[in-house]
Amino acid sequence: MAEQLDNYDQFKRDQWQTLFDAESVPLDEIDLEQIRSLNDRISLDDVREIYMPLVHYILLKYRDFQRANDERSDFLRVSHRHVPFLIGIAGSVAVGKSTTARLLALLLRHLYPQLKVQQITTDGFLYPNAVLEAKGIADDKGFPDSYDMPRLIQFLNDVKQSKPHVQAPKYSHQVYDVIPNEYDEIDQPDILIVEGINVLQLPSQAEIFVSDFFDFSLYVDADPQLVEHWFLERFNILLNSAFNDPTNFYHELATGSREDAFLYARQVWDDVDLRNLKAYILPTRNRANVILHKVRHHTIDAVYLRKY
Numbered sequence: 001m002a003e004q005l006d007n008y009d010q011f012k013r014d015q016w017q018t019l020f021d022a023e024s025v026p027l028d029e030i031d032l033e034q035i036r037s038l039n040d041r042i043s044l045d046d047v048r049e050i051y052m053p054l055v056h057y058i059l060l061k062y063r064d065f066q067r068a069n070d071e072r073s074d075f076l077r078v079s080h081r082h083v084p085f086l087i088g089i090a091g092s093v094a095v096g097k098s099t100t101a102r103l104l105a106l107l108l109r110h111l112y113p114q115l116k117v118q119q120i121t122t123d124g125f126l127y128p129n130a131v132l133e134a135k136g137i138a139d140d141k142g143f144p145d146s147y148d149m150p151r152l153i154q155f156l157n158d159v160k161q162s163k164p165h166v167q168a169p170k171y172s173h174q175v176y177d178v179i180p181n182e183y184d185e186i187d188q189p190d191i192l193i194v195e196g197i198n199v200l201q202l203p204s205q206a207e208i209f210v211s212d213f214f215d216f217s218l219y220v221d222a223d224p225q226l227v228e229h230w231f232l233e234r235f236n237i238l239l240n241s242a243f244n245d246p247t248n249f250y251h252e253l254a255t256g257s258r259e260d261a262f263l264y265a266r267q268v269w270d271d272v273d274l275r276n277l278k279a280y281i282l283p284t285r286n287r288a289n290v291i292l293h294k295v296r297h298h299t300i301d302a303v304y305l306r307k308y
């Protein structure tokens, strides 16, 4: 990151990794197969040197949070309540938010099997394509107005109140739309990870923001040119999986000229996702508790911890 962020302590990778004694939980005790099946390109050095200290820091925050909740209940002379701890993960389209969320969930579950850890993406709270078209914002998918914010806020309220069987709508990158009548069920987790480009945004007319529900937040950061590269790599994966599937949104692109398909993808990146990153996503970076800064091959070279 070129600019200095005064309100953050900055740790280069070699400093950060000393903050937790990785030897005390050897990596081979973690099910490496699980990490590989999550994403076989995740660097195990990153898991050991970056994510393990991070998970331990998150656990410190989780314990503080629980203590504060119990103290509040004691002060009010009411019985202790179960309040889920919410973690938000923000960053550009294709920067690796959902991979980071899945990896953190896996490590948390492995290290603390007694905790119920669940995760969702805010993609499911996008308006369906038909609604975006009717509103005249079909080309603004991912922009603040393309999300059903009242529904997302209601969902977060329900989760925080520890209601059972709360439904989160689902989005499919393959169908390129919200899937009707399909839900993830969030059922009184100890920790819920909420990942999405909009999780740290402050829409101007809102009375309450998504980030008001977070007890901890992360921003995954990288040079936009690198993120474009990862976007195109993911696009290529989507094309390959669309080849034999006529129901896939990318089927027609997959069966035509690859050159045309990539021209299309670059245009989408420039006109939609990069525009969104500059206007609405990057300005939220400075609100995260932790910024993970990535360089080539998704390697994390620095971690920023907000001081205040």
Ligand SMILES: Nc1ncnc2c1ncn2[C@@H]1O[C@H](COP(=O)(O)OP(=O)(O)O)[C@@H](O)[C@H]1O
Pocket (backbone or CB within 6 Å): 039, 041, 042, 043, 091, 092, 093, 094, 095, 096, 097, 098, 099, 100, 230, 231, 233, 234, 237, 297, 298
């Ligand atoms: N740590 C990582 N190591 C290797 N590849 C990664 C890593 N994180 C993400 N990727 C790849 O980068 C692309 C975008 O990641 P994804 O998690 O889908 O991003 P987002 O949820 O931010 O849109 C995917 O192809 C994914 O496999």
Ligand SMILES: CC(C)(COP(=O)(O)O)[C@@H](O)C(=O)NCCC(=O)O
Pocket (backbone or CB within 6 Å): 092, 093, 094, 097, 121, 123, 141, 142, 196, 197, 268, 272, 273
């Ligand atoms: C659904 C999304 C808004 C969310 O992105 P994600 O962070 O899940 O990659 C995005 O993938 C998207 O569809 N943007 C619109 C332009 C495009 O990339 O097709």
